[in-house]
Amino acid sequence: MAGVEDWLYLVKEGEIATVVFNRPEKRNALNHAMWVRLSELMRECEADRAIKVVIFRGVDATAFAAGADISEFLTLRATKEGAMQYNRATVAAEHAIHHLSKPTIAMVQGYCVGGGCEIAVACDFRFADPTAKFGITPAKLGHVYNLPATKTLVDLVGPAKAKDILFTGRLLDAEEALRIGLVDRIVPAEDLERETWAYARMIARNAQFSVRGSKYVIGRILDGVTEETEDIRQLVLDSYETEDYQEGVRAFLEKRRPNFTWS
Known part of the structure; x- marks a missing residue:
């Protein structure tokens, strides 16, 4: 019998790891065990x-993840205590994705709804093909979306669009998602995997101390930091002492591609 390690697994290919949602018979619907596994x-990443x-x-290509496993609404999520247990798992997983030091990309085809959309929004980038459909649907189920995921959504699309998404629970097609900033790019279905991996490889070739430092600083800005703090000041200073900084300067002067080694 299939279990959580079949439904959600990690594939490592050199410098790029892929998290795969694998319940196609349920459009990759997420259950409690999958949220725990995601954290x-x-x-591991x-x-x-x-x-x-x-x-x-x-x-x-049928779905990124089409939301919650409805069967758990009648079991685990049928009581307040069970719902709290479920919500703790979703908040922990969203936090783990959002605060991963390494860049993340959601490659979206088909339905990306509810918890699936929460995962995609927690990523740094969202690439989609024209079949993608996005929605966050607590208003259709009668519960309230958690604060961390709501903040991430507001940071991405702004308060008015976040209200539209949450108040209506409607599905947005790929073009509308692109217009409001929910999606970063739309790519023809036949090219989506190739372009997503090409973009990931472009990031992987760069100096990782710089990439992760930039992600950290942007995160601090979104948390409300407006003045340079001691941790950010130290991060900037530390970058000048890395071997990759020395290699980057040499490569620039020698007019060649740098060979960064820090990971």
Whole structure:
């Protein structure tokens, strides 16, 4: 019988890791065990120095992830205590993705709804093909979206568009998602995988101390920091002492591509 390690697994290919949602018979609907597993996979990605970029995708073109496993609304989520247990798992997984030091890309085909959209929004980038459909649907189920995920959505599309998405629970097609900033680029279905991996490889070739430092600083800005803090000041100073900084300067002067080694 299939279990959580079949439904959600990690594939490592050199410097790029891929998180695969694999319940196509349920449009990759997410259950509690998958949310717990997702946090575990993020810890694995953080600890593996060989991984520089993480991509999230559905196992096929029919869905990224189409929301919650409805069967758990009648079991685990039927009581307040069970719902709290479920919500703790979703918040922990969203936090793990959002705060992963390494860049993340959601490669979206088909349905990206509810928890699936929460995962995609927690990523640094969202690439989609024209079949993608986005929605966050607590208003259709009668519960309230959690604060961390709501903040991430507001940071991405602004308060008015976040209200539209949450108040109506409607599905947005790829073109509308692109217009409001929910999606970063739309790529023809036949090219989506190739272009997503090409972009990931472009990031992986760069100096990783710089890439992750930039992600950290942007995160601090979104948390409300407006003045340089001691940790950011130290991060900037530390970058000048890395071997990759020395290699970057040499390569610039020698007019060649740098060979960065820090991971």
